[in-house]
Amino acid sequence: MTDARLDVSRHAARLFWEKGFEATSGDDIAAAAGISTRTVWRYFRSKEACVEPVLKVSELRFAALLGQWPKSESIEQFLGRSMAAFAADEAFVRDSIAAVRILAILYREPALRSAWLMACDEAERELVAIVAHRASRPADDFEVRLCAASITAAMRLVDEEISSAVINDGARVTAQDATSRIIAAIRAGATLPICDPVD
Amino acid sequence: MTDARLDVSRHAARLFWEKGFEATSGDDIAAAAGISTRTVWRYFRSKEACVEPVLKVSELRFAALLGQWPKSESIEQFLGRSMAAFAADEAFVRDSIAAVRILAILYREPALRSAWLMACDEAERELVAIVAHRASRPADDFEVRLCAASITAAMRLVDEEISSAVINDGARVTAQDATSRIIAAIRAGATLPICDPVD
DNA sequence: GCATGATATGTCACTTAGTGACAGAAAATG
DNA sequence: CATTTTCTGTCACTAAGTGACATATCATGC
Numbered sequence: 220m221t222d223a224r225l226d227v228s229r230h231a232a233r234l235f236w237e238k239g240f241e242a243t244s245g246d247d248i249a250a251a252a253g254i255s256t257r258t259v260w261r262y263f264r265s266k267e268a269c270v271e272p273v274l275k276v277s278e279l280r281f282a283a284l285l286g287q288w289p290k291s292e293s294i295e296q297f298l299g300r301s302m303a304a305f306a307a308d309e310a311f312v313r314d315s316i317a318a319v320r321i322l323a324i325l326y327r328e329p330a331l332r333s334a335w336l337m338a339c340d341e342a343e344r345e346l347v348a349i350v351a352h353r354a355s356r357p358a359d360d361f362e363v364r365l366c367a368a369s370i371t372a373a374m375r376l377v378d379e380e381i382s383s384a385v386i387n388d389g390a391r392v393t394a395q396d397a398t399s400r401i402i403a404a405i406r407a408g409a410t411l412p413i414c415d416p417v418d
Numbered sequence: 419m420t421d422a423r424l425d426v427s428r429h430a431a432r433l434f435w436e437k438g439f440e441a442t443s444g445d446d447i448a449a450a451a452g453i454s455t456r457t458v459w460r461y462f463r464s465k466e467a468c469v470e471p472v473l474k475v476s477e478l479r480f481a482a483l484l485g486q487w488p489k490s491e492s493i494e495q496f497l498g499r500s501m502a503a504f505a506a507d508e509a510f511v512r513d514s515i516a517a518v519r520i521l522a523i524l525y526r527e528p529a530l531r532s533a534w535l536m537a538c539d540e541a542e543r544e545l546v547a548i549v550a551h552r553a554s555r556p557a558d559d560f561e562v563r564l565c566a567a568s569i570t571a572a573m574r575l576v577d578e579e580i581s582s583a584v585i586n587d588g589a590r591v592t593a594q595d596a597t598s599r600i601i602a603a604i605r606a607g608a609t610l611p612i613c614d615p616v617d
Numbered sequence: 618g619c620a621t622g623a624t625a626t627g628t629c630a631c632t633t634a635g636t637g638a639c640a641g642a643a644a645a646t647g
Numbered sequence: 648c649a650t651t652t653t654c655t656g657t658c659a660c661t662a663a664g665t666g667a668c669a670t671a672t673c674a675t676g677c
Binding site: 264265329330332333334336337340361362364365368369371372373375376380404407408410 | 463464528529531532533535536539560561563564567568570571572574575579603606607609
């Protein structure tokens, strides 16, 4: 059972990247995805929202990975052993490239920036549960929500920075490099002591 | 010299609050503001963006206040003595109420949420310079940008929480209460040691 | 297998968000 | 005051997004 919305979102992301946001119409997206225009607007509340699933899916997959983070391990231990297999996943890499391309053009497409911020906002909600579990605190605790928000903000900065460097400046970033920067960001952003073994 | 865009934004915010986002048209906003519809779309790239100035102005005024924060004072000292006068400003209070009302209906108006996130994103950029100055670091330093992002995220949470409590749950929040929660949020969110006297 | 209700999609007419082009008003500059 | 630039209104237009209804798809019970 494939996610039809995500599939359409992939086509939209590709078109936005190839032709630009303004130059891509709802009809274009529908034609590329092989569905009617009406269905595009049933799936998404606006044109910019068409890219949200692609932007979200990487964040959510990463959140799902963090959901398996054992309390007995530090962030370095856990990501150090699990990140390689995670980044080797075919679908993950393809969606990541699509997302990176969108992030790289945010500076000239304010509508896409709002879609990105919405995706981060949803990712933040996912992280709250993980932080709550790891900090052994309730999910509605302010400190927990703040920690999730700070970590999300840190990852947002890293994502934007790496994307722009790779796409706009032609930089080369290895998987190890990206992983270590993500780890550093999580550590720097965490306002609760969840990065080292807990309990 | 009054800001025409901000004036229109105030009318839009009032209409969104009174009638809801969907039920308010661009024509309605133009009529309320006493300008042509064409000018509305010259001012704002989308209907949801109409509220951005109102959402931003409180954040930016607060950022301007923080810009006067002497390095010799802690956050408690500085805001303790300057917040009362700040909150007594007529225009500030009026815009704050408008902003609070928008924040209180974010949960059912996704379009307005994206406008709010965009406003926070711009406020974050303002904060970067202040944090850089206080931390005696360059503004493009990752730690500086992260600290600004975390503080912004913390203030976003507090703003949303207080707004929803006041409007949706009928809670009563005094200026002192709000100030102390903002201070606590800044302290909790700051990932660099900028809250105590520096230098 | 088939009837049946629920959900998903397409078609088409329609409303409203948003733009382009040009003309006149307002405001800055000399 | 003359001029240039910037701002705004009018109007025709494109494209985003919705409502209503018909058809298709799919699950469930028999």
